[in-house]
Amino acid sequence: MFKPPPAVKVSPSRPMEPPGSSLFNDHAADKRERLKSNVGYVKSMISRATPAQQAKNEKEFNDVVADYKTLRNLKDYCVHVDLDAFYAQVECLREPKYTRLPMAVGGDSMLSTANYPARKFGVKSGMPGFQAKKLCPQLVILPCDFKLYHKASWSFHQVLSKFDPDVRMAGLDEAYLNLSNFVADAPDGYSMNTVAYDGECQCNRPRKDDITEDDEVISSGDITCTICGMAQLYFNCTMNFSPGIDGMIRMLRMEVAMRTNLSCSAGIASSYYLAKVCSDINKPNGQFILPGDNDALDTFILSSPLKLFPGIGPTSSNSLAEFGIKTVADLLNHKKNLRFMVSNSQYYLLTRIVAGVDCPPDETEESTNETDNGIDSGKTVGTESTFTPTSNQAELVSLIRSFAKSAIESAKGDGVTSVGILFVKVKLGSYDVHTCSQKFNEQVPLTNVELLQNVSETLLTKFIAKQGKKDIRLLGVRYGELGMAPLSKVQTGLKSFLNKPTVGGRCVKRRKLEENTDPVTVIDLE
Numbered sequence: 001m002f003k004p005p006p007a008v009k010v011s012p013s014r015p016m017e018p019p020g021s022s023l024f025n026d027h028a029a030d031k032r033e034r035l036k037s038n039v040g041y042v043k044s045m046i047s048r049a050t051p052a053q054q055a056k057n058e059k060e061f062n063d064v065v066a067d068y069k070t071l072r073n074l075k076d077y078c079v080h081v082d083l084d085a086f087y088a089q090v091e092c093l094r095e096p097k098y099t100r101l102p103m104a105v106g107g108d109s110m111l112s113t114a115n116y117p118a119r120k121f122g123v124k125s126g127m128p129g130f131q132a133k134k135l136c137p138q139l140v141i142l143p144c145d146f147k148l149y150h151k152a153s154w155s156f157h158q159v160l161s162k163f164d165p166d167v168r169m170a171g172l173d174e175a176y177l178n179l180s181n182f183v184a185d186a187p188d189g190y191s192m193n194t195v196a197y198d199g200e201c202q203c204n205r206p207r208k209d210d211i212t213e214d215d216e217v218i219s220s221g222d223i224t225c226t227i228c229g230m231a232q233l234y235f236n237c238t239m240n241f242s243p244g245i246d247g248m249i250r251m252l253r254m255e256v257a258m259r260t261n262l263s264c265s266a267g268i269a270s271s272y273y274l275a276k277v278c279s280d281i282n283k284p285n286g287q288f289i290l291p292g293d294n295d296a297l298d299t300f301i302l303s304s305p306l307k308l309f310p311g312i313g314p315t316s317s318n319s320l321a322e323f324g325i326k327t328v329a330d331l332l333n334h335k336k337n338l339r340f341m342v343s344n345s346q347y348y349l350l351t352r353i354v355a356g357v358d359c360p361p362d363e364t365e366e367s368t369n370e371t372d373n374g375i376d377s378g379k380t381v382g383t384e385s386t387f388t389p390t391s392n393q394a395e396l397v398s399l400i401r402s403f404a405k406s407a408i409e410s411a412k413g414d415g416v417t418s419v420g421i422l423f424v425k426v427k428l429g430s431y432d433v434h435t436c437s438q439k440f441n442e443q444v445p446l447t448n449v450e451l452l453q454n455v456s457e458t459l460l461t462k463f464i465a466k467q468g469k470k471d472i473r474l475l476g477v478r479y480g481e482l483g484m485a486p487l488s489k490v491q492t493g494l495k496s497f498l499n500k501p502t503v504g505g506r507c508v509k510r511r512k513l514e515e516n517t518d519p520v521t522v523i524d525l526e
């Protein structure tokens, strides 16, 4: 049974740093400087490229995309579900008044998320708190409470695993499911008895707005909410959902709402990459289906902003934007020069995005070396997270234990059953990164949560003892030398979906494609 991670003691947010002197700004300026010099270098390479070279680049791009397009599987239903402004929503459950007031979670150095009222002022996740306060002086910034978020995430996971037992969590607030088989066996649709709420009280979900004309309201009434003390209207109803994927996902979202009081958005497409882009379209509390036909796919992909795709982080998207590349359509206009702009692995990621097919999760890593004993020595799996820099040891220990636990969850999702080595990553307030590791004498099963948490904690406390009391801004736990379950046990998970026989050819194909090219690597984007 799941045991929530130990309590995280949160410190009050620290005093505002003067913008000019903060580490954040130094670091950001540093990054901009590096980006500028890289861009200058690439532009000079482009100006010297011969037409023949560019024609060759263009042909290569078209060939690679055409080849990847043969891997499209239009009948698959890949689903990405994402909780809306997760930390902020959870904080609103604890303190309902923040539903209406601009609020963010994080600290002065970085915000993890902002609620929708704050977003109206331009406040965004990843933004330093002091900057956000300039945009919205009345913004309330709450410290992160990971214990609470892990609990909510666990309930979310439990609902999702009823729909796909091999659901793959991609963080606390988002997950990938494969519902290709599931939707086929309910020709009459689905129904669910629930209560929807309205009124001044915002504590409970689903909301009355979630009721459609297909649903039946059986009875209704008004009471006073026991949590916030405000007027609450309730509607006992039977929600009916149409057969097929649209109804199924609507039911899934209502079930998440009912069990967690949180709203989520979903994207449905023939690949996980596209599903991720789709889940953003009708956010918050909405869903979007990309029809599985080639023309619809191509049109959709062309207009999509690159930064929405998994694997395209802020560094990549900022760097590409320097060349005027923001959408996939822009990318196509630059295909003759793309080789000069990105690293080899980014090149293949981008061509896959254009083709609308997924990358195996380990795309950017070196080849995996699965040996006879089923131990994969090349791959690792883990979790890491940035937070308000702190040197509070009790708080850091709590965090590392909860990361050790969530890394176990994501390893399980990948079909891992045991690990041979554990890494702890620490990023200091000064942005120096350190990694410590512990090699085990024999494989440790993932069921031994306590041991893996203890080892993570020991590595961290030893590190702190050696370094002295310093601010830490990121922690991560990663497992390696992974013992894998036999494939049959993870048949429908994302990983095995990507590797199952019908699409297994793609990995071989990919390797072949990549070996045959003579890449020009200029910027390593990430």
Ligand SMILES: [Mg+2]
Pocket: 082, 083, 084, 085, 086, 173, 174
């Ligand atoms: Mg989210």
Ligand SMILES: [Zn+2]
Pocket: 096, 201, 202, 203, 204, 225, 226, 227, 228, 229, 230, 232
């Ligand atoms: Zn209430």
